[in-house]
Amino acid sequence: MKKLTCFLTILCVISMQAQRDWSTVEITSEQLSDNIHVLFGAGGNIGLAIGKENAYVIDDQFGPLTEKILEHIKTLTDKPVKFVLNTHWHGDHTGGNENMANQGALIIAHENVRQRMATKQDRGGGRISEPKPQAALPVITFNDKMTLYLGDGNSMHAMYVYPAHTDGDSYYYFPGDNVIHMGDNFFVGRYPYIDLNSGGDVDGLIANVTMVLGMIDEETKIIPGHGKIASKTELKSYKEVLVELRDRVVNARNEGNSLEQTQILGLSKEWDETHGSGFINAERIIEFIYKSAD
Numbered sequence: 001m002k003k004l005t006c007f008l009t010i011l012c013v014i015s016m017q018a019q020r021d022w023s024t025v026e027i028t029s030e031q032l033s034d035n036i037h038v039l040f041g042a043g044g045n046i047g048l049a050i051g052k053e054n055a056y057v058i059d060d061q062f063g064p065l066t067e068k069i070l071e072h073i074k075t076l077t078d079k080p081v082k083f084v085l086n087t088h089w090h091g092d093h094t095g096g097n098e099n100m101a102n103q104g105a106l107i108i109a110h111e112n113v114r115q116r117m118a119t120k121q122d123r124g125g126g127r128i129s130e131p132k133p134q135a136a137l138p139v140i141t142f143n144d145k146m147t148l149y150l151g152d153g154n155s156m157h158a159m160y161v162y163p164a165h166t167d168g169d170s171y172y173y174f175p176g177d178n179v180i181h182m183g184d185n186f187f188v189g190r191y192p193y194i195d196l197n198s199g200g201d202v203d204g205l206i207a208n209v210t211m212v213l214g215m216i217d218e219e220t221k222i223i224p225g226h227g228k229i230a231s232k233t234e235l236k237s238y239k240e241v242l243v244e245l246r247d248r249v250v251n252a253r254n255e256g257n258s259l260e261q262t263q264i265l266g267l268s269k270e271w272d273e274t275h276g277s278g279f280i281n282a283e284r285i286i287e288f289i290y291k292s293a294d
């Protein structure tokens, strides 16, 4: 069971990268609109937008999977992958950047993604992420927002959002297709991972989710960082849990409880079985909130 849980978790996926047998990973996909697909494999969900001349990829999982990912894309379109965009810097979303760049793609991301990838990162708990090679780094960065015109009347909107999962989080929104990729700001039915060492912040996360809920409708297809495609209703209940839990943790903190004391109050008990069964358990989500809430 422990091993299974480990496989389902992102941190473990990263740390197990070296031992992992990539040959067993199967890439599958689901069509979300005329021009947009999502690809599943190992690591973050990949968005694929097919424009008039080019294919656009959002996140690229792990380097050893690039061949398989490109093979799968060839079954969906004959357009070349000219643009790769990253939702944030974590290796399970950017691990294929170097290979993608070497086959001709331009890597695009928020400036903070480039900064963190280009420098040594202390992930906490003794985990160090070494600087990535030049070819893996975004060659075009943005600070706020950017629009990519796909040549067929459709467009993709890159939106930098408040620091939430990391301080380089961006969403990629396709208004014409009614699809949005939210990266790791959204784990359907689970507690979020707020990477405090990368500038993550629960208040930013709640603000971002609130903004998206105001932009989308019941028909919108949401690509979360991991897991199945989600709806507005699911995003709404994710937010409700976050808001309620944040209030409880902040109240306990304001009453003078230490982190350790707050963690044993049972503040999240009604959600722990469902939301806390992955790699972010009750203890960790309470720590994230305790340390990052204003």
Ligand SMILES: [Zn+2]
Residues within 6 Å of the ligand: 088, 090, 165, 184
């Ligand atoms: Zn992540």
